[in-house]
Amino acid sequence: MTANSGSVSAGAASTGPARTGSEGQPLVVDRLSVAYGEFRAVTDASFEVGTGRVLGLVGESGSGKSSLALAIARLLPPEGRVASGTARVGDVDVTALAGEALRLARSELVAYIPQDASAALNPVHRAGRQIAEVFRLRYQLDDAAAQAQAVRLLARVGIRRPEDTARRYPHELSGGMRQRVMIAMAIALRPALLVADEPTTALDVTVQAEIISLVRELQEEHRTTLLWITHDMGVVAEIADDVAVMYGGRIVEHAPARAVFSAPLHPYTKALLSSFTTGRLARPKAPFETIEGAPPVGQIPPGCPFHPRCPLVTDRCRTEVPLPRGSGHRVACHLAEVTPDG
Amino acid sequence: MTTVTLQAEPAAAERSATRARRANGVLIAGLILLAGLIVFAVMAPAFGSPYHIYPDGLNDKGLPLGVGAPGHILGTDEIGRDMLARLAAGARSTLEMTFIANLTSLALGVLVGLVAGFYRGPVEQGLMRITDIFLSVPTVVSGLALASVVGVGITGIVVVVTALFWAWTARVIYGEVLRLRTRVFVDAAIAAGLRRSAVLRRHILPHLYSLILVISALNAASVVSIGAGLSFLGAGIQPPQPDWGNMLQSGENSLQFAPHLVVEPLVCIVLTVLAFVLIGEGLTNREPGRGRKSWLDK
Amino acid sequence: MLARKIAVRVGLAALTVLAVIAGTFVLEFVIPANPARVVAGPKASSQVVAEVARNLGLNRPEWQQLLSYIGGVLHGDLGYSYVSQTSVTSLLAGRLPATALLMAAGIVVELAVGGALGLWDGLRPKRSWVLASVNIGLLSVPTFTFGFLLLLLFGYVWPVLPVSGGLGAAQLVLPALTLGLLGAPYYAIVVRDQLREVLPAPFVRTALAKGLTRRQILHGHVLRVVVPPVLTMAGMDVALFLSGVVFVEDIFAWPGIGQLQVQAFSNVDRPVLMGTVIVAATAVVVMNLVVDLLRLVVDPRVRAESL
Numbered sequence: 001m002t003a004n005s006g007s008v009s010a011g012a013a014s015t016g017p018a019r020t021g022s023e024g025q026p027l028v029v030d031r032l033s034v035a036y037g038e039f040r041a042v043t044d045a046s047f048e049v050g051t052g053r054v055l056g057l058v059g060e061s062g063s064g065k066s067s068l069a070l071a072i073a074r075l076l077p078p079e080g081r082v083a084s085g086t087a088r089v090g091d092v093d094v095t096a097l098a099g100e101a102l103r104l105a106r107s108e109l110v111a112y113i114p115q116d117a118s119a120a121l122n123p124v125h126r127a128g129r130q131i132a133e134v135f136r137l138r139y140q141l142d143d144a145a146a147q148a149q150a151v152r153l154l155a156r157v158g159i160r161r162p163e164d165t166a167r168r169y170p171h172e173l174s175g176g177m178r179q180r181v182m183i184a185m186a187i188a189l190r191p192a193l194l195v196a197d198e199p200t201t202a203l204d205v206t207v208q209a210e211i212i213s214l215v216r217e218l219q220e221e222h223r224t225t226l227l228w229i230t231h232d233m234g235v236v237a238e239i240a241d242d243v244a245v246m247y248g249g250r251i252v253e254h255a256p257a258r259a260v261f262s263a264p265l266h267p268y269t270k271a272l273l274s275s276f277t278t279g280r281l282a283r284p285k286a287p288f289e290t291i292e293g294a295p296p297v298g299q300i301p302p303g304c305p306f307h308p309r310c311p312l313v314t315d316r317c318r319t320e321v322p323l324p325r326g327s328g329h330r331v332a333c334h335l336a337e338v339t340p341d342g
Numbered sequence: 343m344t345t346v347t348l349q350a351e352p353a354a355a356e357r358s359a360t361r362a363r364r365a366n367g368v369l370i371a372g373l374i375l376l377a378g379l380i381v382f383a384v385m386a387p388a389f390g391s392p393y394h395i396y397p398d399g400l401n402d403k404g405l406p407l408g409v410g411a412p413g414h415i416l417g418t419d420e421i422g423r424d425m426l427a428r429l430a431a432g433a434r435s436t437l438e439m440t441f442i443a444n445l446t447s448l449a450l451g452v453l454v455g456l457v458a459g460f461y462r463g464p465v466e467q468g469l470m471r472i473t474d475i476f477l478s479v480p481t482v483v484s485g486l487a488l489a490s491v492v493g494v495g496i497t498g499i500v501v502v503v504t505a506l507f508w509a510w511t512a513r514v515i516y517g518e519v520l521r522l523r524t525r526v527f528v529d530a531a532i533a534a535g536l537r538r539s540a541v542l543r544r545h546i547l548p549h550l551y552s553l554i555l556v557i558s559a560l561n562a563a564s565v566v567s568i569g570a571g572l573s574f575l576g577a578g579i580q581p582p583q584p585d586w587g588n589m590l591q592s593g594e595n596s597l598q599f600a601p602h603l604v605v606e607p608l609v610c611i612v613l614t615v616l617a618f619v620l621i622g623e624g625l626t627n628r629e630p631g632r633g634r635k636s637w638l639d640k
Numbered sequence: 641m642l643a644r645k646i647a648v649r650v651g652l653a654a655l656t657v658l659a660v661i662a663g664t665f666v667l668e669f670v671i672p673a674n675p676a677r678v679v680a681g682p683k684a685s686s687q688v689v690a691e692v693a694r695n696l697g698l699n700r701p702e703w704q705q706l707l708s709y710i711g712g713v714l715h716g717d718l719g720y721s722y723v724s725q726t727s728v729t730s731l732l733a734g735r736l737p738a739t740a741l742l743m744a745a746g747i748v749v750e751l752a753v754g755g756a757l758g759l760w761d762g763l764r765p766k767r768s769w770v771l772a773s774v775n776i777g778l779l780s781v782p783t784f785t786f787g788f789l790l791l792l793l794f795g796y797v798w799p800v801l802p803v804s805g806g807l808g809a810a811q812l813v814l815p816a817l818t819l820g821l822l823g824a825p826y827y828a829i830v831v832r833d834q835l836r837e838v839l840p841a842p843f844v845r846t847a848l849a850k851g852l853t854r855r856q857i858l859h860g861h862v863l864r865v866v867v868p869p870v871l872t873m874a875g876m877d878v879a880l881f882l883s884g885v886v887f888v889e890d891i892f893a894w895p896g897i898g899q900l901q902v903q904a905f906s907n908v909d910r911p912v913l914m915g916t917v918i919v920a921a922t923a924v925v926v927m928n929l930v931v932d933l934l935r936l937v938v939d940p941r942v943r944a945e946s947l
Contacts, residue, residue, distance in 0.1 A: 574887075
C-alpha cells in the first residue's frame with residue numbers, strides 16, 4: 001500500500017469514469033423500467049434533476065420509489081433488473097455500466113444512503129474502519145491516512161467526538177449516529193449523485209430534522225445532485241427543490257416544489273397533500289382526510305394506475321395510460337389542466 | 343395496457359411446496375425403513391434359533407460359511423450359528439433397548455428442560471448447571487465408567503444411555519421454552535389468573551410436541567449408535583445373546599477371511615440409524631438461507 | 641467489565657470440573673458395596689483388600705472421603721491401577737499425547753474438508769441438495785462403523801495403509817480420517833449456512849456500494865462474520881472427538897487414552913476408568929472455556945450481550 005498522504009482529490013487519484021472536478025452532475029432518467037421477474041415495479045419513469053438540485057421522490061410503499069432509487073444506484077438485488085430505459089449521470093449511462101467500470105463508478109459517481117443504517121453496517125468492524133476502508137482499498141492509502149480521512153468525515157457529518165466514535169462498533173452507536181456514519185461513507189469519494197433512500201424514516205423526529213439539514217448542507221457545499229426518496233410530504237417540503245410523485249410504478253407528477261405544493265395537478269397529489277395537511281397539521285379531534293382504497297399490490301390495473309381510487313375517474317382513465325404532459329410542470333393525467341407556462 | 347400479474351408470490355409458494363414434498367419423501371422413506379426393521383425383528387423366531395450351532399455350520403476348513411450358502415442365506419458365524427437368525431434376534435434386542443432408553447432419556451430431558459425454562463430463578467440455574475455438567479463429559483468415556491458400576495446387559499445399557507442422553511434434550515427444550523415464555527400469550531394467560539402449572543400444560547406444552555417428536559427421532563438414532571458401540575466394547579448385551587454390537591466384537595478377529603461377520607451387523611446398524619435420521623430430518627422444517635440471493639451473484 | 645465476564649466463565653468451568661470429580665467419587669466409592677474390593681481388583685486377596693480399605697480411609701465419614709479425594713485429584717493423584725500397579729496419572733500422562741495428536745489430526749481433516757466443501761457450496765448461486773444428503777448419510781454412520789469401513793477398504797481390500805501398530809505417521813492416517821471425515825459435513829453445513837445467511841445481508845450490499853472487489857468483500861466482510869461460529873464448533877468438537885476416539889483407538893490399535901479406557905473396562909479397573917473420565921471431562925471443559933473466551937474477545941456483539 002503506497003503512502004498517499006493527506007487530502008484526496010476525487011477524480012485525480014482514481015481511474016474512474018471521466019468526471020470534471022468534484023461537483024455534481026445532472027441526472028437524466030429516460031423511460032426507466034425496473035422489474036423483478038415478471039413483475040414491473042417501475043414503468044417508463046422519466047425525469048431530470050439539474051446539477052446541484054434536490055429532487056424529492058414521493059410515494060407510498062409499493063409505489064416503486066425504492067426500486068427506482070436502487071436501479072439508479074445499481075444496487076438492485078439479484079432478482080431485480082432494469083427492464084428498459086436509461087439513467088445518465090452527466091455523460092455516463094449508469095444502467096449500461098458493467099464489470100470494472102461499474103465497480104469504479106460506485107461511490108465516486110453515484111453513492112447510496114440506505115434507510116436502515118444498522119443493518120447496513122458490518123457489526124464486527126468499528127465505525128471508523130468501515131469508512132476508512134474505501135480509502136484503504138480504493139485509493140491505496142495506508143491505515144493511518146485512511147483513518148484520518150474517516151475521522152475528518154465523521155467530523156464533517158456533525159459528530160462531536162469523531163475519534164471516539166470511529167473506535168466504536170455499530171451497536172454502540174445511536175440510530176442517528178449510525179445514519180451519520182452512512183452519510184460519511186456515502187460522501188467520502190465526493191459522488192456526483194447522491195441517492196438517499198428514506199434515510200430519516202427510521203429515526204426520531206428531532207434527529208430527522210438534524211439529518212435533513214446536514215444532508216442539505218453537504219449537498220449545497222459541493223453542488224452534489226441529490227435524489228431524496230420519501231413518503232413524507234413534510235420532509236419533501238423541507239429539502240426538495242423539485243418534486244416527483246410516484247404511484248403504481250409510474251411518475252404521475254413532476255414539478256418544482258413550490259408548484260406542487262401550491263397548485264398540484266394530479267388527483268393523487270392533491271389527495272396526498274390534503275391528507276398530509278389535515279393529518280399532520282390537523283387540529284386535535286378533527287378527522288383527517290384519507291385516500292379511499294389501497295395502493296396496488298401485485299396486479300396493476302390497466303389504464304391509469306390510480307383510476308380505482310380516483311374521484312374523477314372516466315372510462316378513458318380505465319383503459320388508456322395517461323402519458324406525462326407539460327414542460328415545466330409535468331403531469332400524467334387525462335383530466336389535468338396543463339397551462340402553457342406550467 | 344394489459345394487467346401485469348405478480349409472479350414473485352406464486353414462485354415462493356411453489357418453492358415451499360416442493361420443499362414440503364421433498365421433506366415428506368424423506369419422512370416416508372425413514373418410516374418405511376423402520377417398519378421393515380420392525381418386521382424383521384418380529385419375524386426373528388421364523389428364522390430359527392440364534393443359539394443353535396449347526397453341524398454343517400462351518401466348512402471343511404473350520405471357517406464360517408459366507409453369504410448365499412445353502413440353508414444359510416446370510417452365512418454363519420465363527421462357531422456355526424446362522425447369521426440371519428442372529429441378526430433378526432439382534433434387531434429385536436436393539437429395538438427394545440432403543441425404545442426404552444429413548445423414552446427414559448427423553449422423559450427426563452423434557453421434564454428438566456420444561457421446569458428450568460418455565461420456572462426460572464435458582465431452580466433454573468441449578469438444573470442448567472447440572473445439565474452442563476452432564477454435557478461436559480464425553481459420552482463413550484463416561485459410558486464405560488458408568489457401565490462398570492451399573493453393570494452390563496440390557497438394564498445396564500438403558501441406564502447408561504439415559505444418563506448420557508437426557509442432557510442435550512433438556513438443553514434444547516429449555517431453549518425453546520425460554521423462547522415461548524417471552525411470547526405475549528403466556529403473559530396474557532398468567533395475567534388472566536391461570537396457575538403457572540396450568541399455563542405450562544395448556545399453553546407451552548402443545549407448541550413443544552413437534553419439537554419433541556423431532557428430538558425423539560434424532561435421539562433414537564444416537565441411542566442405537568451408542569448402544570451398538572458400547573455393546574461392541576463389551577458394555578452392553580453380553581454374548582451369547584445376539585446383539586449387533588457384540589457380533590461386531592466377535593467378528594472383528596475374523597475380518598480377513600470372513601468379512602461378512604462384520605459387514606452384516608454393520609449394515610444393520612447403519613440402516614437402523616439411517617431410518618431414525620431420515621424420520622428426524624423429514625420432520626424438521628429447516629430452511630437454510632431463506633432463499634435470499636447473494637449480493638455477490640450480480 | 642470484560643474481566644468480570646472472564647472470571648464468571650472461569651469460575652463456572654472450575655465448578656463443572658469439581659462436580660465431575662465428585663460424580664466419579666460417588667460412582668467409585670459410594671455406590672459399590674465394597675469399594676476397597678473394587679479398587680483392589682477381583683483377584684486381590686482379602687488382606688490386600690483390607691490394606692486398601694485402610695489406605696483409602698474408607699471408615700471415615702463420606703464427606704471427609706470426598707474432600708480428601710478431591711484434594712488428591714487436584715494434586716494429581718488419581719489412584720492406582722491394580723492391573724499395572726502404576727499410578728493412574730502416569731498411565732494417562734503417558735498416553736495423552738497420542739490421543740491429542742490423533743484429535744488434532746482429526747480436526748485438521750474436518751476443517752479442511754468441511755471448510756472447503758462449505759465454501760464451495762455456499763458461494764454457488766444455485767442451492768443443491770448434495771451437501772444435505774451427504775450429511776444425512778454420514779450422520780447415520782457411527783464412528784466405529786466408519787472406522788471398520790475404512791479398515792476393510794484400506795486395510796484389506798486395498799491394503800495401502802497400515803491398520804495398527806504404533807505411532808507412525810502412516811498409522812495416523814486411517815484413524816484421523818475416520819474421525820475427521822465423519823465430522824466434515826457438519827462444518828460444511830455450518831460454513832454454508834453462515835454464507836447463505838451473510839451473503840444477502842444489507843452490509844454486504846454496503847460493501848458492494850463502496851466499490852470493493854469481490855475478493856475484498858469476501859475477505860473483509862463475509863469471512864469475518866462466518867469464521868467465529870466455525871471456531872466455536874471446532875472447540876465443541878473436542879467433546880465429540882473424545883468419544884469417537886475410544887472406538888477409533890480400539891479398532892486401529894492406536895495407543896491413546898481411549899484404548900486405555902477400553903482395556904480398563906474389560907479389567908474392571910475402576911481407578912483408571914474414573915481417572916480417564918476426570919481427565920477427559922477437564923479437557924472438554926477447558927476447550928469450551930477457551931473457545932468461549934476467544935469468542936468474547938473476537939466478536940464484539942457477544943461481548944455486549946452476555947453476562
